[in-house]
Amino acid sequence: MLHRKEKCPRRCDEVRPMAKIRVERRLRGFICTTAHPVGCARNVEAQIGRARASKFSGPRNALIIGASTGYGLASRIGVAYGAGAGTLGVFYERPADGERTASAGWYNSAAFDLCARRDGLLAENINGDAFSDGTKGKAIALIAEKFKKIDLIIYSLASPRRTDRFGVTHKSALKPIGKPFTGKTISVDRGEVGSVSLEPATEEEIDGTVAVMGGEDWLLWMEALLSAGVLANGARTIAYGYLGPKLTWPIYRDGTIGRAKAHLEETAKKIDGLLKPLDGSARISINKAVVTQASAAIPVVPLYISILFKLMKARGTHEDCLDQMLRLFAGRVYGSNLPVGAVDVEGRLRIDELEMDGDLQNEIERIWPIVTSENLHRLADFDGYRLDFLNLFGFDVGAVDYGEAVEVAVPLKLDGLP
16 A cells, blocks of 8 residues: 555545546556556456455454555455455545546455445445554444454555654655665666666665654554454464565665564564463564565566566466465465475564575576666566556456546445445
C-alpha cells in the first residue's frame, strides 16, 4: 500500500457520481497516475480463484494493516479464500473525483469486498492513516463489534512519510549510507537501461526512514490491540522484509531502507515478548522480490527483477505475491511440518529460498555487467516485468475492453457502516 496525504472521504456514498469515461493509462516514471476499475477487479477475481484452490487451516480472523496492494492484498485474499478467515483491511487510498480515477488500491479493495460479501465471508474496511491513533482506535472498536477477537495481524505498510502521535512528520528516503552509489537501473516507461547515482543519506534521512518504515508503528498497533483485549490466544503477527542479493545491498540492505528493516526485525523480538502470555508470536517473513508499487520505486531493483524473472520462469520456480503468501501461510505459519530452512538463525521465516539459490544468483551476476538496452529483451524478462507493473493498476489485463467507457466512481463500504 502506498501511503498518501490526500484527504479521503470517509464514506463511499460521499464520492461524487459521474458519467462513464474511457480510462487510459498514464505512466510517469515509476508510477501510473491512473487506474482501471475493471482491470483491477479482474486481477482480484483471478487471485481469489487461485486462493480457493489452495485450502489450508489458518486464522479465524485477520487484521491486515496495508491491505490494498502487493503483499498486503495477497495476504488478505490468501487467508480469506484459503482459510475462510474474516478480514479487516486497513489502507489509505484515494476514491475517484470527477474524471480522476480512484487509486488502484481503492479499486482492489472494492473488488475484494464485493466478492467476500457475495461469498459469505466477513470483511470490513477502514480507509485512513494507519499511523494515527484515530485509525487504531477505529480498528479496535470495529474488531470488538464485528470480530470479537483477532488471531492474525499482518503489518505491510510502505509509505513515503509518517506523522507520529506528537504531530511530527517523518520522511523516508531511498539512499545509500556512508558513500555515494552508482549502479544500473531501468526506466519502466521507456525500457531503457541506464545508470543512477545517489548521494549518501544524511543522519536526518536515515532517522526519518527508520521512523517511517521501521517497527515503531507496528509496536504501537500491537500494544493498542493487546491493551484493548481484542487479541485471541495464540495470536500471531507478521511483518514483511527482504534481503536480496549483494548487488542490491548498497541501495537496499545496506541503505536507508535496510536500516529500517533491521529496526523492524528488532521490534519483532519486542512484540514476541509481549505476546508470550497469550502463547502468541511475532515474526518477520523474508519474501521474494516481486513487482509492487513500492519495489518499482527502488533504483536497481526493477532491472534485477527483470533478470530474475526470466531465469526463474525458465526454471519453473517463479512466484508472484499470492504464490508467496499461500506458501507462507500453509507451509510456514500454519504448517505442522516445516521444511528445512523455513526459519533461519535469526528466527525469520524464509520464503525467498528459490530466489536466493546459489546457481541462479551466479547467473544473475554473470548477466548484470553485460545487460544493455539493446540486449535487454534477450537477457531479461522486461516485458513480463512491465506487464506485472501495468497489471498493478488494472491495465493490460486479459479479457478487458479498454476502449469501453467505465464508471470510475466505484463504491466501497467503510468503517463498518451499511
